[in-house]
Amino acid sequence: MKINEKSFTLIELVIIILLVGILAVAVGPKMSINSFKSESELNSLIANIRYAQHKSIVSGGSWKLEINSNSYTVKDDTGNNANLPGGENPVNISYNITSNYAEFYFDYLGRPDSDNDSKNNNLINQNIIISFDSYSIKINPVGGIE
Numbered sequence: 001m002k003i004n005e006k007s008f009t010l011i012e013l014v015i016i017i018l019l020v021g022i023l024a025v026a027v028g029p030k031m032s033i034n035s036f037k038s039e040s041e042l043n044s045l046i047a048n049i050r051y052a053q054h055k056s057i058v059s060g061g062s063w064k065l066e067i068n069s070n071s072y073t074v075k076d077d078t079g080n081n082a083n084l085p086g087g088e089n090p091v092n093i094s095y096n097i098t099s100n101y102a103e104f105y106f107d108y109l110g111r112p113d114s115d116n117d118s119k120n121n122n123l124i125n126q127n128i129i130i131s132f133d134s135y136s137i138k139i140n141p142v143g144g145i146e
Contacts, residue, residue, distance in 0.1 A: 038134070038135065039135075041093050042137070044086055044091065045072065045091070046137060046145060047086075048065075048072075048074055048084055049137070051082075051084065052065055052106055054110070055082070056077070056105070056106035056108065057108060059077045060108050061106065061107045061108040061118025062077040062106075062107075062116040062118060063106050064105045064106075065103065065104055065105075066103045067097055067098075067099045070092060070094075070095070071091060072091055072093070073089060073090040073091070077116075093132055098131050098132070099128065099130045100126075101128050104124060109143065110143040111123055111124075111141065111142055111143045112139055112141065125141050127140050
C-alpha cells in the first residue's frame with residue numbers, strides 16, 4: 001500500500017490553525033482604526049480647502065474657512081454655509097484642531113486673504129498652519145497646500 005506523502009496530517013493542520021489564532025490574538029489589539037480615521041479626516045480637510053479655493057477662483061473670491069476647536073466650516077461668497085461634496089458643513093473632527101488663523105478667506109486667485117474683499121491688498125503673507133492629531137497642513141501665501 002502506497003502512502004500519499006503530498007498531504008498534511010490532521011495534527012499538522014490543527015497546529016497551524018492554533019499558531020494563526022495565537023498570532024491573531026497577539027497582533028489584533030495593536031491594530032487600530034484611529035490612525036485611519038485621522039488620516040481620512042486630514043484628506044477630507046485638504047479636499048474641502050481645495051474646494052473652497054477653487055470655488056473662490058471661479059466666483060471671484062470671498063470663500064471663507066472658519067476653524068473651531070473640533071470642527072471647521074466652509075462659507076461661500078455670500079457668507080452662508082457652503083454645500084460641500086462630502087455633505088456635512090460644519091465638519092466635525094474627532095481631534096482638537098488648531099490654526100494660527102481662526103478664519104481666513106480666499107481671494108480671486110485662491111490666495112489666503114484676511115477679509116472678504118478680493119480687490120484690496122489684505123493678503124495673508126505668512127503660512128497658515130492647521131494642525132490636529134499628529135498632522136499639519138500648511139497653506140502658503142500663494143495658495144499652495146503642503
